[in-house]
Amino acid sequence: MRYLPLTGDDRQQMLDKVGVASVDELFRDVPSGDLNPRIDLPRHKSEIDVERTLSRMAAKNTAAGSVPFFVGAGAYKHHVPATVDHIIQRGEFLTAYTPYQPEIAQGTLQYIFEFQTQVAQLTGMDVANASMYDGSTATAEAVMMARRVTRKKRALLAGGLHPHYRAVVETTTQFTDDEIVAFKAQPADPHTELQAIIDSIDDSTSCVVVQNPTIAGHVMDLAPLAEAAHAKKALLIVVVTEVMSLGLVKSPGEMGADIVVGEGQSIGNGLNFGGPYVGLFATKQKYVRQMPGRLCGETIDADGNRGFVLTLSTREQHIRREKATSNICTNSSLCSLAFTIHMTLLGEKGLRAIAKVNHHKTQQLKAAMQATKGVEVLNDTFFNEITIRLPKDATEVVDALANQGILAGVPMARLMPDAGVDDLLIMAATETVTEQDIQALADAVKEQVQ
Amino acid sequence: MSMNNQGRPSSAVGGGSSDAFETFSGHKGLRLAEPLIYEIGNHETTGVDVEEPSDFTSSLGALERDGEIGCAGLSEPDAVRHYTRLSRLNYGIDMGVFPLGSCTMKHNPRLNEKMARLPGIGDIHPLQPQSTVQGALELMQELSHWLMTLTGMPAVALSPKAGAHGELCGVMAIRKALEARGDAREVILCPESAHGTNPATAAFCGYKVKSIPGKENGRVNLEALKDALDDTVAAVMITNPNTCGLFENEVRDIADAVHSAGAFFYCDGANFNAIMGKVRPGDLGVDAMHFNLHKTFSTPHGGGGPGSGPVVFSDALKAHVPLPYVVKTSDGAMELKEWPTSDGADPTLGRLTAFHGQMGMYVRALSYMLSHGGDGLKQASEDAVLSANYILAALQDVMTASFDGPCMHEALFDDRFLKDTGVTTLDFAKAMIDEGYHPMTMYFPLVVHGAMLVEPTESESKYNLDQFITSMRGLAGEAAAGKTDRFAGAPYLAPRKRLDETQAARKPVLRYRAPEETP
Numbered sequence: 001m002r003y004l005p006l007t008g009d010d011r012q013q014m015l016d017k018v019g020v021a022s023v024d025e026l027f028r029d030v031p032s033g034d035l036n037p038r039i040d041l042p043r044h045k046s047e048i049d050v051e052r053t054l055s056r057m058a059a060k061n062t063a064a065g066s067v068p069f070f071v072g073a074g075a076y077k078h079h080v081p082a083t084v085d086h087i088i089q090r091g092e093f094l095t096a097y098t099p100y101q102p103e104i105a106q107g108t109l110q111y112i113f114e115f116q117t118q119v120a121q122l123t124g125m126d127v128a129n130a131s132m133y134d135g136s137t138a139t140a141e142a143v144m145m146a147r148r149v150t151r152k153k154r155a156l157l158a159g160g161l162h163p164h165y166r167a168v169v170e171t172t173t174q175f176t177d178d179e180i181v182a183f184k185a186q187p188a189d190p191h192t193e194l195q196a197i198i199d200s201i202d203d204s205t206s207c208v209v210v211q212n213p214t215i216a217g218h219v220m221d222l223a224p225l226a227e228a229a230h231a232k233k234a235l236l237i238v239v240v241t242e243v244m245s246l247g248l249v250k251s252p253g254e255m256g257a258d259i260v261v262g263e264g265q266s267i268g269n270g271l272n273f274g275g276p277y278v279g280l281f282a283t284k285q286k287y288v289r290q291m292p293g294r295l296c297g298e299t300i301d302a303d304g305n306r307g308f309v310l311t312l313s314t315r316e317q318h319i320r321r322e323k324a325t326s327n328i329c330t331n332s333s334l335c336s337l338a339f340t341i342h343m344t345l346l347g348e349k350g351l352r353a354i355a356k357v358n359h360h361k362t363q364q365l366k367a368a369m370q371a372t373k374g375v376e377v378l379n380d381t382f383f384n385e386i387t388i389r390l391p392k393d394a395t396e397v398v399d400a401l402a403n404q405g406i407l408a409g410v411p412m413a414r415l416m417p418d419a420g421v422d423d424l425l426i427m428a429a430t431e432t433v434t435e436q437d438i439q440a441l442a443d444a445v446k447e448q449v450q
Numbered sequence: 451m452s453m454n455n456q457g458r459p460s461s462a463v464g465g466g467s468s469d470a471f472e473t474f475s476g477h478k479g480l481r482l483a484e485p486l487i488y489e490i491g492n493h494e495t496t497g498v499d500v501e502e503p504s505d506f507t508s509s510l511g512a513l514e515r516d517g518e519i520g521c522a523g524l525s526e527p528d529a530v531r532h533y534t535r536l537s538r539l540n541y542g543i544d545m546g547v548f549p550l551g552s553c554t555m556k557h558n559p560r561l562n563e564k565m566a567r568l569p570g571i572g573d574i575h576p577l578q579p580q581s582t583v584q585g586a587l588e589l590m591q592e593l594s595h596w597l598m599t600l601t602g603m604p605a606v607a608l609s610p611k612a613g614a615h616g617e618l619c620g621v622m623a624i625r626k627a628l629e630a631r632g633d634a635r636e637v638i639l640c641p642e643s644a645h646g647t648n649p650a651t652a653a654f655c656g657y658k659v660k661s662i663p664g665k666e667n668g669r670v671n672l673e674a675l676k677d678a679l680d681d682t683v684a685a686v687m688i689t690n691p692n693t694c695g696l697f698e699n700e701v702r703d704i705a706d707a708v709h710s711a712g713a714f715f716y717c718d719g720a721n722f723n724a725i726m727g728k729v730r731p732g733d734l735g736v737d738a739m740h741f742n743l744h745k746t747f748s749t750p751h752g753g754g755g756p757g758s759g760p761v762v763f764s765d766a767l768k769a770h771v772p773l774p775y776v777v778k779t780s781d782g783a784m785e786l787k788e789w790p791t792s793d794g795a796d797p798t799l800g801r802l803t804a805f806h807g808q809m810g811m812y813v814r815a816l817s818y819m820l821s822h823g824g825d826g827l828k829q830a831s832e833d834a835v836l837s838a839n840y841i842l843a844a845l846q847d848v849m850t851a852s853f854d855g856p857c858m859h860e861a862l863f864d865d866r867f868l869k870d871t872g873v874t875t876l877d878f879a880k881a882m883i884d885e886g887y888h889p890m891t892m893y894f895p896l897v898v899h900g901a902m903l904v905e906p907t908e909s910e911s912k913y914n915l916d917q918f919i920t921s922m923r924g925l926a927g928e929a930a931a932g933k934t935d936r937f938a939g940a941p942y943l944a945p946r947k948r949l950d951e952t953q954a955a956r957k958p959v960l961r962y963r964a965p966e967e968t969p
Contacts, residue, residue, distance in 0.1 A: 001826040003557055005911035006833050014840040014912065018856070023832045026839055026856040027728060029697035034733045041599055041824030047561050050820045054813065057592075058570030060585030062578065071575040074804055081498060083530055085567075088752075091544025092537035095558050097888070098754035103944040104883055107540035108753040111533070114487055117961040121520040127960045133611035133756070136804035164804035171772070171800030172618075175625055175656040219510050250513045263804075272566075273586050274576030274805025275611065276756030288958065294754065299954035302939065302947035311954040317614070317650035318894075322659045327650035330612040334752030341533055344487050345497035347523015353500040359510075360503035381511035402579045410577045418792050431500070 001044050062407065064271055068437035070365070072385045072428025073215065073410040074135070074162050074241045075274060076266045078354075079432055084268050084341045088334055098294075098333070102309045103301075108333065109308035112296040115340040122246040123238075123260035124253020125282035130294040130310075130331040132279030135263030136165045139209065139239050140172035141281065141292045141326055142259045143180075146207035146235040148290045148325070153178045154204045159185035159193045160214025162241055163415040169209070178206075185416060187216035187387050187424055188378050194220060198228045205234040207259075212238055212245075212252065215415065216378060216426065217385035219249055226256025235259060243267055243280065244430075245383040247355030259283045267346075268338030278335035289315065292326035354431055358384035361429040361438075368442040369427075374449040378424070385428040387412065390449060394425040397448045406444050481945060484535040488962045491522030497529050520964075539945045540753070541888050547910055547918050549841075551860045551891035551903025552645070552693060554723045554745035556834075559821065562748065562814035571813050576805035580786055586809065587776045587784035593816045594776070597760055600827070601739065602732030605768035607775065608760045609807035613720060616740025616759025617651040617687075622799045623738060623763060623770040624685045624714045625655055630770075630797060633712070635684035641670050643694055643895040648687045648718060657684060664897050668694040668853040668862075672703055679711040689718035690734075691725065693895040694853060695838065695860035695903065705735025714738065714767070722746045723907065724835055724859035727828030737764040743808070747815035758811035769797040774806050833908035834859040837915060841904055844919045848926040852898045859907070865900025873929040873937045875900035880948065883941035885921040 006014075011023070020026060027035055045053070064077045071077070088094065092107060099105030099112075112130045119128035132138040143155045155178060157166050166182050173180055181200070186193040197208060208229045213219045222238060229236045238252035240262035252260040264278040265271075283291060289312065297311035317324040346354060362384045369375050369388050376389040390397055394411040401408040409427035413419070429438070476483040508514060524532060541548070548555035566572055574583055594606045607623075610616035621638070628634050638652035639660050649659040662678055665671045670688060679686075686708050690698045698704065708715045717731055717739040723746045731739050743749045743758040751757075763771060774788040786806065790796035822830060835858055842851055842861035850866040865875045879889035879902070891903040906915060928936060939947065 001822060001829060003559060003821065004826070004829060004833055004908055005914075006836075006908075007912075010912040011833070011836060014836050018836070018839045018843045020839075020856070023836055026835050026858075027697070028856065029699035030725075030729045031699075031702055031734070034729050036728060036828075037602070037730055037733065039599060039727050039730075039824050039828075041596065041827075042820075044823030044826040045820050047821070050561060050817055051565070053820060054565045054571070054589070054817060055568060057585035057589045058568040060588070061570040061574045062582035063569035063573040064575055064578075065569060065573050069575075071577055073577055075576055077573075077575065081526075083497070083526055087530065087533045087537070089563060090534070090537045092540040092542045093753055094563075094750045095542035095544045095548075095555075096540045096753040097548070097550055097553060097555060097751050101541075101879075101883065101889055102949045103880070103941050103946045104541040104888065105539070105753070106945050107536040107538065110484070110486070110536050110539070113960075113962070117488070118521060120961050130754070133615065134803060137611065137615070137802075162804065164801060167773075167801035168803060171622075171802055174800065175622070219513055221511065221513055246515070247519075248508075248515055249510055250515050251519075254515075254517075270572045271575045272572055273574045273583065273809035275803070275808040276758075276810050278756075288960070295958070295960055297954040298959040299950045301949045305946060307946045307949045309949045309951050309954045311951065311958055311960075314955075316646075318646040320650070321646045322649035322653040324646070324650045324653075327614045327618060327647050327654050328612075329614040329647050330755035330757045332756045333754035334750065335756055337533075337753065341529060343521060344491065344524050344529050344532070345526065346521070347491065347496040348493040348519050348521040349523060350496035350498045350500055351519070351521060353496075353502050354498070356502055356506055357500060359508065360506055363507065363509065366509075379509075381509055381513075383510070399579055399581065402582050407575070407578055407582065414577060414788070417789050 068406045068440050070409045070427040070429060070441060071407050073415065073426045074263060075271055076242055076428060076430055077271060077432050078266050078430050080268055080270060080342060081345050083345060084338050087341055088338050093337055099310060102307060106307055109296050111337050111340050113298065113308050115336045116296060118340060118343045119280050119282050123282040124251030125260055126285040127288050128280065128282035129291055130296055131336040132281050132293055133330065133332060134275060134277040134279045135241055135261060136168040138261035138279035138281045139165045140169045142237045142261045143169050143173065143207060143209060145259065145290050145292060146237060147178060149287055150206045150233060150235060152204055152206035155180050155206050156197050156200055156208045157182045158197050158210040159183040160190060160216065161209055161211045161239060162215050165239060185419060187412065187421065190214055190218040190220060194225060198225055201228050201232050201234055203232055205232055207235040207237050209237045209239060211241060213242065213383045213385060216387040217382040218379055219381040219383055222255040237261065242383060244355055244358060247351040248359055249383060264339045268342030269335050276332055276335050278332040278339055290325060293328055294331045357431045361431065361433050362386060365427060365429040365438055368438050372442055372446050375445065384430055385426060387424055387426050390423050390425060392449065393422050400448055401444050404444055406441055408441060482535045484532060486962055487522045487524060487532060491524045495523040495525055497524055497526040546886055547914055548888045549890045549904045549906050550888060551905040552720060554905060554907055556748055556907040557909040558748050558750045559818060562817040565817045566810050566813045584784050587786060589816060590776050590812060591784060593812050596819045597741065597762055600726055601762045602730030603762035604765055605763040605771055606760055607771045608812065609772055609803050610759040610761060611803055611808060612755065612757030613740055613742040613759040614647040614651060615802065616761045617647055618654060619761045619772055619802055620716050620738035620740055621651055621655045621685065623767045624716065626770040626797065626799045627767050628684055636682045638684055639678055639686045641688060643692055643897045644687060644689060645693065645718060645720065668696045669698050669700065670704060672700050675704060676707050679707055679713065681712060683711055683713045685714040685716050687716045687718060689720055691721040691858035695857040695862045696853060697858055701734045709735065720745060721859065724831055726831040727824060728831050737767055743811050743815040748818040749811045749814040756808060756811065758808035770799045772799050773801045830908040837906040837908065837910060840915060841906055841919060845922055848923050860903055860905035862898065863902040864898040867926060868929055871929045871932065872934050875902055877937035877940060878925060880940035881925050881937050884943045887918065887921065
């Protein structure tokens with residue numbers, strides 16, 4: 001077996017040194033009837049055979065890059081420069097462990113420090129952590145952090161929050177006495193949606209969780225919400241599922257956010273059928289000791305040279321055990337490296353430019369949909385995603401277009417099955433979309449709604 | 451000094467002393483000093499070509515971002531160089547023995563990376579129509595089949611994002627099951643030797659944590675466990691093989707005691723690498739167990755993630771698996787169940803993450819499993835256990851093994867052999883860096899003094915093991931001989947000397963700020 005270096009001779013010599021006759025003597029603590037069960041699994045395979053098996057499965061899927069592609073709703077198809085994937089596969093990054101031995105992990109630690117800086121800058125916050133599993137789990141952690149900060153337990157979740165994120169918050173807090181109030185999504189009327197939550201903030205509110213742009217794609221001014229939350233000593237948690245929007249849209253920090261969480265997949269990371277992704281978590285300096293997750297900080301070594309270490313670990317489970325701020329024991333490190341490299345390649349100039357291209361493509365998409373008789377576009381504002389109302393069931397349209405080789409978007413009903421939104425379709429247009437793609441989509445939609 | 455094949459004396463020299471003189475550049479030969487991107491890049495430079503639209507209009511509702519963001523850009527050549535230079539400051543499995551106990555730092559096959567990048571795997575969206583991702587769902591089904599078969603358990607939840615997330619999933623399922631019978635209970639028992647995530651997870655689910663003591667032989671004290679079990683106990687969380695590297699030989703009795711108290715048996719599967727194909731947790735009475743795909747099934751640790759922590763469940767818990775999961779319909783199609791039934795009676799514990807979990811890790815793990823086959827996985831566990839015992843046998847006369855008898859896939863030593871030498875476990879670990887090794891896990895588990903937990907995995911050749919043993923014996927000898935110089939300031943030959951963690955924590959600097967920026 002190609003991954004196992006020991007030869008039969010080696011094994012015999014090692015058994016001799018250990019002083020046992022067979023390897024099973026080393027398993028003497030296993031109840032004897034339970035040792036070496038019959039296990040019905042195929043025998044080992046060559047590299048060619050494994051490749052054949054998995055390629056056969058892969059071939060049954062429609063790759064995003066092979067068709068006109070408008071699917072978004074929390075995960076986005078962006079172009080990732082070839083450099084990114086090359087560097088993250090260097091063994092020194094790929095096969096390193098968590099940098100608990102900082103003298104031989106400065107590579108990891110320095111990119112984490114760069115990542116934390118980039119995330120803080122993008123979100124308009126003071127500090128960011130070394131990343132979380134993904135945007136949804138980061139959101140749940142933010143709600144729990146708000147509780148620690150405010151010592152209040154009523155969290156309000158805006159209707160424009162991604163329904164998967166809402167579900168994750170509800171699941172994660174189901175055995176605490178937190179009170180989670182989820183507001184109804186009003187995809188056609190985002191201002192009413194926002195006002196409803198403003199009106200509900202009271203003295204018991206720990207935090208308000210709002211997504212920008214919303215699940216329907218609306219870009220919202222959150223300053224009034226921040227003001228209302230702060231007036232009741234509640235925290236404003238802003239969720240960003242399309243991090244590329246921060247190259248064009250005013251940052252959550254500028255709008256008054258106390259905690260910003262988000263999904264960083266759009267920068268540096270592929271779609272990967274939903275994971276692994278990279279959760280972003282940023283906040284104000286004054287709350288840093290209540291933050292979950294790993295943090296990297298600057299220091300010096302015994303020679304006085306600058307270096308980096310994981311720090312403030314007294315918040316974490318391996319020190320604090322049941323009193324930790326979170327049970328998390330991972331950052332999505334390699335994905336955060338991909339994020340950092342892509343951000344470094346973009347720089348401020350490239351980020352602003354690519355964000356503009358996204359917005360521009362979506363302008364074109366919106367115009368094409370508006371020109372389609374029977375289709376209504378719900379958005380006055382948007383970044384790279386809009387929601388349209390169709391004169392028929394959106395899932396039917398999406399399925400029909402998929403059969404024609406066009407992936408048109410996400411039926412909102414897939415995210416909110418019982419919300420009476422069967423006619424709504426969420427569509428994203430990134431820099432990977434061409435004018436021909438938009439034309440093909442528009443023609444196909446037109447045919448469906450006629 | 452060995453001789454090379456031309457008969458000249460030769461030996462590989464790593465690093466060497468580079469402090470002969472100060473250089474003008476700050477670099478020291480191949481040890482290149484590398485600034486932060488903010489010190490070498492600027493706001494104007496970019497490493498991508500993006501054509502800005504000429505007829506750009508904005509629909510942002512007057513919420514344009516005006517001010518400077520502050521991001522530094524590098525050209526492509528400089529970006530490649532920057533991150534390549536950083537990479538060279540790291541140690542990875544690809545570079546040498548990585549005996550980090552409890553972490554299973556085994557070889558990460560590159561075939562797995564290639565498979566994860568197939569367009570039909572890496573470039574599919576989680577919310578595409580299910581008809582366009584049937585192969586992906588089939589892959590998830592196949593992985594589930596392997597995990598259930600290896601454990602003898604009837605159900606699996608794939609979506610947890612990491613081991614600790616898997617623990618959360620398992621304990622939530624336990625709580626759901628208890629609540630379903632109107633019996634939420636209050637307490638979770640964890641042995642003293644448990645990973646920190648175990649008590650943290652229990653607290654997360656609203657449980658009080660009670661610690662149960664260990665026995666002289668490094669196992670759970672069954673009598674103490676029985677004494678602690680009553681009708682307030684929801685579950686026991688036990689790692690098996692345990693964090694001392696030992697198999698819990700009374701595991702069946704533990705399971706029986708737990709079940710007769712009406713509680714559940716959660717097994718932390720961090721150490722599953724010792725028992726693949728050798729013993730099935732389902733046969734031992736386990737109710738839930740998470741895997742770490744990044745340990746046992748070779749998905750890369752990546753410098754601290756991403757992980758993946760699927761959980762297998764017993765019949766008693768399987769109704770409560772989280773969403774989403776894949777089911778095979780009567781016509782043979784794969785269907786992803788994403789939401790609970792609308793009547794509110796669905797027993798699922800809910801959704802733990804957006805989308806469907808770590809697909810990129812599923813494919814790598816499955817690629818690893820298919821490569822090994824059932825026979826190869828069993829051989830891998832046997833080799834991992836044999837290698838750990840070989841190290842134990844080769845070192846126990848110069849280091850102090852904490853417990854008698856064979857170990858499983860990791861060998862635990864403590865610092866008794868360093869007593870009165872002035873060398874600590876930390877010093878010893880740092881001296882290993884100068885030997886070209888990543889240190890073993892130190893000061894964990896907490897149940898022995900100055901713990902050193904050595905896990906070689908099955909990936910090391912006998913040559914590598916012997917080299918490692920030579921270094922460890924050498925270091926132990928130096929410590930015993932009172933030659934403490936090489937320990938006191940170690941590492942001397944790494945990219946950095948020891949780092950000041952106290953200063954880092956006292957006044958944390960967690961991001962770059964330009965000199966003119968005052969926070």
